[in-house]
Amino acid sequence: MTLVINDVEKQFGKHTAVDGLSLTVEKGSMFGMLGANGAGKTTTFRMILGLLDPTNGSVTWEGGPLSFKRTHLIGYLPEERGLYPKLTVKEQLIYLMRLKGMKKPDIVARMRDWLESFQVPEYENKKIEELSKGNQQKIQFIAAVLHEPELLILDEPFSGLDPVNTDMLRDAVRNLQEAGTTIVFSSHQMRNVEELCEDLIMLKRGKPVLQGNLREIKKSYGMKNISIRADYDLQFLDSTPGVLSLDKTKNGATVKVENKQVAEDLFYTVAQEGFVRKFEVEEPSLHDIFIDKAGGEEGE
Numbered sequence: 001m002t003l004v005i006n007d008v009e010k011q012f013g014k015h016t017a018v019d020g021l022s023l024t025v026e027k028g029s030m031f032g033m034l035g036a037n038g039a040g041k042t043t044t045f046r047m048i049l050g051l052l053d054p055t056n057g058s059v060t061w062e063g064g065p066l067s068f069k070r071t072h073l074i075g076y077l078p079e080e081r082g083l084y085p086k087l088t089v090k091e092q093l094i095y096l097m098r099l100k101g102m103k104k105p106d107i108v109a110r111m112r113d114w115l116e117s118f119q120v121p122e123y124e125n126k127k128i129e130e131l132s133k134g135n136q137q138k139i140q141f142i143a144a145v146l147h148e149p150e151l152l153i154l155d156e157p158f159s160g161l162d163p164v165n166t167d168m169l170r171d172a173v174r175n176l177q178e179a180g181t182t183i184v185f186s187s188h189q190m191r192n193v194e195e196l197c198e199d200l201i202m203l204k205r206g207k208p209v210l211q212g213n214l215r216e217i218k219k220s221y222g223m224k225n226i227s228i229r230a231d232y233d234l235q236f237l238d239s240t241p242g243v244l245s246l247d248k249t250k251n252g253a254t255v256k257v258e259n260k261q262v263a264e265d266l267f268y269t270v271a272q273e274g275f276v277r278k279f280e281v282e283e284p285s286l287h288d289i290f291i292d293k294a295g296g297e298e299g300e
């Protein structure tokens with residue numbers, strides 16, 4: 001069972017929101033969709049869900065298109081949250097899950113398990129409008145997963161959550177994956193992406209600019225960070241060719257370099273200059289890679 005996006009393009013009038021997107025998400029995997037604001041993530045999610053038709057190309061789940069007829073297979077946490085403020089949590093979840101074909105006693109039983117695991121059992125009979133934004137988000141998440149979908153699409157699931165709730169939601173997402181759910185999510189929080197996903201795609205203005213296994217991407221990515229500690233001032237390194245930036249730290253400096261060769265050259269440079277206590281080459285963070293590949297241009 002896989003999700004296959006095949007050479008998809010989506011145009012809104014003259015504007016191309018998604019351009020030449022192809023990807024495969026294997027069953028049971030956790031896939032990250034990254035990109036600056038307006039890069040085309042939500043549009044892609046809507047095409048996966050069958051809410052929008054691609055202008056060209058195809059999207060299939062297990063070989064067929066996803067549509068409202070197969071809605072019980074999918075869970076969706078939309079970016080713009082959409083709960084009814086006047087309903088209680090219980091009424092809201094019963095309403096939404098009955099649309100997915102579930103029976104009331106099952107809905108209530110599973111709702112109680114989820115509220116318990118999110119440490120908010122007392123919310124069952126509270127109105128949505130009485131809850132804080134972060135807590136409403138937990139309820140919206142429960143609405144996306146209560147029917148145990150095969151494919152779960154999470155658009156910015158961590159936005160607006162405090163650190164405790166972020167950890168709680170991250171654990172819940174991880175548990176769902178371990179139970180076999182296929183998960184595709186977007187996030188601007190690179191730490192969450194690094195901790196959760198194995199494979200990812202980065203979009204820039206609708207086009208894929210980087211795609212593959214996160215560990216492989218990091219390993220093979222040219223740019224490196226070097227952590228250096230020496231008994232002398234390292235500032236002079238920032239004028240070395242291939243050095244992208246230098247940040248002084250308490251005991252030395254972190255130097256971002258273009259590639260491995262520059263890192264090797266720098267090793268000899270600092271050793272010639274004096275005693276070096278530490279010289280450690282690290283892979284770039286996803287944050288660095290994002291800025292390098294997908295960020296930084298006006299209008300995004």
Ligand SMILES: Nc1ncnc2c1ncn2[C@@H]1O[C@H](COP(=O)(O)OP(=O)(O)OP(=O)(O)O)[C@@H](O)[C@H]1O
Binds near residue numbers: 015017036037039040
């Ligand atoms: N219904 C629409 N009509 C016209 N243009 C649209 C429509 N939906 C999206 N767009 C445009 O398509 C582009 C991609 O938007 P999309 O919402 O997919 O980006 P995103 O990557 O989800 O951004 P964000 O991180 O801000 O949520 C944007 O330029 C947006 O203005």
